[in-house]
Amino acid sequence: MARVLIAGGGIAGTITAIALQEVGHEPVLYEASGRGVGGVGAFLTLAVNGLDALRPFGLKPLVKAAGFDTPRMTIGLGNGHRLAEFPLGEPLPDGTTSQTIGRADLYRALREEADRRGVPTSYDKRLTAATQTSSQVTAQFEDGTATSGDLLIGADGLRSRVRRIIDPTAPEPRYVPLLNTGGRVTGLDLGDEPGVMHMAFGRKAFFAHVVHPDRSVWWFANVPRATEPDRAELAALRGPVWRAALLRLFARDRFPAARIIEATEEIYRPWATYDFPSVPVWHRGRIGIIGDAAHATSPAAGQGASMAIEDAVTLARCLRDVPETALATFESLRRTRVEAVVAQGKRNSDAKGAPGPVGRLLRDFFLARTLSKPSAEDPNEFMWSHRIDWAAPVSA
Ligand SMILES: Cc1cc2nc3c(=O)[nH]c(=O)nc-3n(C[C@H](O)[C@H](O)[C@H](O)COP(=O)(O)OP(=O)(O)OC[C@H]3O[C@@H](n4cnc5c(N)ncnc54)[C@H](O)[C@@H]3O)c2cc1C
DSSP: OOEEEEEOOSHHHHHHHHHHHHTTOEEEEEOSSOSOOOSSOOEEEEOHHHHHHHGGGTOHHHHHHHSEEOOEEEEEETTSOEEEEEESSOOOTTOOOOEEEEHHHHHHHHHHHHHHTTOOEESSOOEEEEEEOSSOEEEEETTSOEEEESEEEEOOOTTOHHHHHHOTTOOOOEEEEEEEEEEEESSOOOOOOTTEEEEEEOSSSEEEEEEOTTSOEEEEEEEEOSSOOOHHHHHHSOHHHHHHHHHHHHTTOSSTHHHHHHHOSSOOOOEEEEEOSOOSOOEETTEEEOTHHHHOOOGGGSOHHHHHHHHHHHHHHHHHHOGGGHHHHHHHHHHHHHHHHHHHHHHHHHTTSOOHHHHHHHHHHHHHHHHHOTTOOOTTHHHHTOOOOTTSOOOO
């Protein structure tokens, strides 16, 4: 049995802890933030591949209870034409479809479940440094405390400290030239079927909305922005200024973006998009990284959370079957797939860029032509169709 220190109690960290406990190891979670995860906030769509990976741990019903079915999406243009309607991945054999879920609700559900299963978790515990010998690793925290274990897993997200510890020359996240924003609205009747994600390439920005079964409308927008904004620039985009900017961007589009934005009481303050085309070092000795720390992808892939889940389950398989080489085996099983997902996310993001009037015409033309082909293969399909066989033994 290994004592596995996990820095980061987000998606990857919490599920890794639950899965490791299942296979008889001793996980201990350290989360930098406080126990509370906030209230209403941004949301994500958890794809069928991620949901399937949760099955062996009985976590799928928990996630489904906190989210809502999102089986299909439509794609449209600023002129109001709907180009296509697709399933968001084939449903799982038990009928489970993609789930849209508030980030805070997902974190809360996972953390409560880890508590219920007795996973020791410490909050307000920010890892700052780690050292290792041939027999153990010691993690140090901002509050001056330290603890030792057999392994340290950095599940500490995009700005991972552990990534820097194992490789001081690790790359910085790449800026993907889009800002994200969104919101939730009640009392707006769009007449849409609940659970269908409507995505639209507008004249100047990208917009998506989905109606919750309670009839509230959840939406997000991607706004092209060529240069990386600093904190002050992002902070200035708030309140009436940000609302007016968004309304200008969508003013001439014939999908209901402007109507939805106008009706939204609290529009999320924008945040920038980042990814990692490739992080060269994933492990050194007894320390490794998983999830966004190793391979953050643009949200346009719709896969960051699912990749974190797949990582957690794969790492637990490796620690179950090949504990001596677990970190290297994990990398050999995951690197090709996650880098392909990051690349697909970048392509999806690029399609949302600011093309200018001629570029826009070309983009709309090619989108219409590609999506109208009955045999058109969805380039996202490889992401959704991936399955992990939990029971199958891993070899080194
Ligand atoms: C706007 C947006 C939309 C998205 N949409 C989707 C989507 O539709 N579908 C999808 O699948 N994914 C989506 N994602 C991506 C998804 O949220 C992430 O990929 C996923 O959360 C990664 O999980 P993680 O556990 O690796 O990192 P996180 O969930 O970020 O968790 C990292 C945790 O580590 C903690 N931490 C950080 N530093 C330290 C430290 N030094 N010590 C201890 N703890 C630390 C943090 O507080 C945090 O709790 C989206 C992301 C964004 C930003």
